[in-house]
Amino acid sequence: MAFTITMLSWSVLEYGHYMRMAGEYGHALQAIKWGTDYFIKAHPQPNILWGEVGDGGSDHYCWQRPEDMTTSRRAYHISESNPGSDLAGETAAAMAAASIVFRHSRPSYSKLLVAHAEQLFQFADTHRGRYDSSMKVARMYYASESGYNDELLWAAFWLYEATADERYINYAVDNAQNLGGTGWAMTEFSWDVKYAGLQVLATKILLQGRGSNAEVLKQYQSKAEFFMCACLQKNQDKNIGRTSGGLIYKRAWxxxxxxxxxxxxxTVYSDYLSKSHQHLQCPTGQVGGNELLNMAKSQVDYILGNNPRGTSYMVGVGSNYPQKIHHRGASIVSYKVDSSFIACRMGYETWFSYGSADPNIHVGAVVGGPDENDNYADDRADFEQSEPATYNNAPLVGVLARMYGLSTTYRSQHSTPAASPLSRLYISHILTSSWNFEGRRYYRYEVNIKNNSPRMLQFLKLTVEGLKGPLWGLSKSGPATFAFPPWLKALAPQKSLVFVYIHQAPKATITVSTSVFD
Structure with missing residues (x-):
């Protein structure tokens, strides 16, 4: 939630004027204040922050509407003896960024947010530790893989933006190396890994001629440029992957x-470069800021339907969007329509396996999206693809506001991604069940390969990477490669081949290496 509020605030700070033009500025501030009000309540003392309500295991055991929930929900906090620098640091960043948003419209509230942010930063820096070591219940669902160093720098930069206090920029400069700010060159930016974001923020400060020690800020900038070049696939062998349809692809979940x-x-880096009359320097050559903006726009176009499937991954937008998302409130009939009590497990029996579309359209929700082959399983059981999250939407708010400023629609005037030549094969890859056995967690995945072409598929070779267990329904043809099973010589048009595998790991990566049609 804290990362969501930080990104919403950053979006407003950069593109609030476009939000005003669209009549959405008030809604954006309302959403931010909903989050910061919660953070204030969760931070009753300088070194106490309540970080989680509920247990992921017991919460997931039930499939109910919020109105029907009776599950006991314990609250968990971090403290001096049980620290969580990553959680406190991100919450400090969120409150600092939000304080800038409210500086003129709610000056007293803005000062209150700064006070909380400064206390939380001091708490995070003085009492160091990973929050999921103190709140172990969070580890199963929101593990802090990157640790807390990035959040300390992230919070320091946002506090500098909020206060102009040189202590915070000096902290970011003095700790640039030992906290990894000028050491880590990243190919992702997420709720867990903040380095690319703070490196971009440092670059903004540098290009605006603010802050101390420009030499260190330039080192931050070099890492920010690494990320940008990786997004454009102009970073030699250190690029961010894309699907055949043009979507940035990092991982399955x-x-x-x-x-x-x-x-x-x-988007913001493109604008920072344009305003300072600078260019991006990649290993393959100099790049203009517009190329970054065009790349961002292509991703928005893809999300909103300009993709090989013609699917909008924002629910309620367009005519072809996800109908069965992994969301309790969307999948169960509204309390206003039927107030009958739905018990804990009853929801799974009646609504989770409900074959029809969600009775409630979760307008605006961005789901997990397609796989590496641009395929999407519209199945609420496939939470890796069909579950929405607030941290999917928050960064998109700023991008959409910027695109609104360009007066564009999702039908791009620029070149559109070419459809995958392998789109003749539809690949559905879903998690069907999981269980515990002798203290270990096992997952069963089912893969359905459908021949969508009018021709016979005579030969198929699949590469399966990350497989950690047995696979049934294919013949092994080499290291990590598989072919048709012995009983199948060819796959007729509109027919499917199904295989399954079980292991103790996330979803394997399945790609088509070779396909021969007759």
């Missing part, structure tokens, strides 16, 4: 979060 966050950074 909720890939869209990486798309929207990268698009935001490309």
């Amino acid at each position: 909720n890939n869209m979060q990486y798309v929207t966050s990268a698009s935001f950074l490309m």
